[in-house]
Amino acid sequence: MKYLKYFLLIILQFAIVELVIWVHTNGIWHIEELAPSDAISLWGTVTTIVFLVFSVLALWNIDQKIQELNEIKRSIGEKFNNIETTNREVMLEADKAQREIVKKAEEQIKRILDKSTYRQNFYDTLTRIANIPDFGRQVQEYTHFLRTSGDVEGVNYAYVYICRGDAYLMLSRADKALSDYETAAKLDTKTVAPFLALGHYYVTQEDFKKSIEIYEEGLKIDPQDDNLLMNIANSYSAMGEYAKADEYYDKALTFNPDLAMAYYNKAKLAIEKKDDLWKEKSMTYLNHCIKIMPYFYESNINKASLLREDNKNEEAAEVLTKVIEATFRPEFIMAVLQRGIAYRIVGKMPQALNDFNTVLLYQPHNVQNLSNLAQTYYAMRFFNEASHFAALGLKEAEIQNRHDCDAEFSEVINRINAVSRTFVHLNENGQKDK
Structure with a gap:
């Protein structure tokens, strides 16, 4: 197909030459017989004409191709412009969407922060209410809180009802407590907290069978909850079913050794x-x-x-x-001891003795305190007590290998011995005088 036009050109040339010869032979054109040179000239002329015709056709074809190329170029340009326009539109839409996303993200973050702040305030408020010593006031505060607070996602309102129920229970308002515990159970079906509260309610009413039923319901949510297992065991124990109680204590220890x-x-x-x-x-x-x-x-x-x-x-x-000893911080005991020493030095022996006995209660092995007790009792003329604490102090000093108070202990013992010898001497003289 590539060389078809050239082949057709050659065929056309031969056809024209044959046509000229045929015309001449048949005498259609009344011209004399052509000489070979004339024939060749004629053939060349025809060829030239055909060549010119085809050159014109080729130029026309080239012009057509150029027009097609220009058309393609225009089409490509239009498509490129369309692409550019579409790209700009997409970029604008993307910027708009990005702004929308950022705006929504900021709003979501704000909502999260607001909820977090609300939840924090929620539990801070509940802690404050729980620290109120008056249970009647607690009930009022919990009621006001439930009435005024909104429904915020992530906040466990069942806990509020449980807290108020506990306050009602402390006020011996069992019916109100039960109502709050049952409300909590409806609000919270995913944790065992309402079951613990309800079970405890029936324990306070000494309905141990019912408490066991409630705790068993809680185990369906969390079979390994050691608090539920412990409470079941306690209820069985209260009923005198010691074997069952022991079984549930062992189950609790299995999950929490x-x-x-x-x-x-x-x-x-x-x-x-x-x-x-x-x-x-x-x-x-x-x-x-x-x-x-x-x-x-x-x-x-x-x-x-x-x-x-x-x-x-x-x-x-x-x-x-x-x-x-673990009840108070060591710093507190040291402060009481130091105050006792100050009282002893200024001669306020009863106050000093009170402080030293307080320290003795919480730190009975404190060597310094034993020394002060011995000295205070001696100053108050309670020699038996002074002697007792001096001897105890020396014994404790030996055990602890702490001998910084040995001189005070020895001085008290020596003074008591000297006073005792004086009393014996006076007594003997008195007997001789008689």
């Missing part, structure tokens, strides 16, 4: 049952509890009671001393 309260309750259960080796079992459980929570008062008190039953009073005193 560091549950000190479970060990404490198992110890109490062993004391109540008083079966074989109950003292050993309860002591083991109490020691487990104290290991986890060293300053758990109830465990230490029960341990001391068991020790006293076995006539181990000194050990019992040591157990209680540890938790008593």
Whole structure:
């Protein structure tokens, strides 16, 4: 197809030559017979004419192609302009969308911050109300809060009803407390908090079977909640079903081995049952509890009671001393001791003795305090007490390898011995005089 026009050109040339010859042969044109040179000239002329015709046609074709190219160029230009226009429109839309996104993001962030602030204020308000000592006032504050606060996503209003229910319960308004707990259960179906509150309500009403039912419902939400398991065990224990109680205490410990309260309750259960080796079992459980929570008062008190039953009073005193010492900060005890020393130096012996005895209660092994007690009792002429604390102080100083107060202890003891010898000498003289 590429060389078709050239082939047609050659065929056309031959056709024209043949036509001329045929015309000449048939005498259509009354011209003399052509000489070869004339024929060649004629053929050249025809060829030239055909060439010129085709050149014109070629030029016309080229012009057409140029026009087509120009048309294509115009089309491409228009398309490019359309693309540019579309691109500008897209960019404008993108900028607009970006501004919209930024605006919406800012609004969302503001809402989040507002909600966060509201939630923080929410729980701050509840903490403030919970610290009000008057439960009647608490009920009023919770009621006002529920009436005036809005419905904010992420805020657990069920907790407010539980808090108000607790306040009602402290006021012995059981019907109001139950209503609030049931409302909380309707509002919060995803946590066990309402079940704990409702179960506790029935415990206070001594309906232990109902409390167990409620706690069991809570276990459907969280089968591993140790508080629910503990409360079920406590209810069974209150009903005298010790085997079931022990079973649930063990379940709670399975999910939380560091549950000190479970060990404490198992110890109490062993004391109540008083079966074989109950003292050993309860002591083991109490020691487990104290290991986890060293300053758990109830465990230490029960341990001391068991020790006293076995006539181990000194050990019992040591157990209680540890938790008593932890009641106040050491800085507080030191301040009381220093005030006692100031009272002693200025001669206010009763006030000094009161401070030193306070320190003795919380820090019975404080060597400096024992020294001040010995000196104060001596100054008040209570020689037996002075001698007792001086001897105790020397013994404690030896145990602690702290001897900075040895001189004071020795001085008190020597003075008491000197006074005793004087009394003996006077007594002997008096007898001889008689």
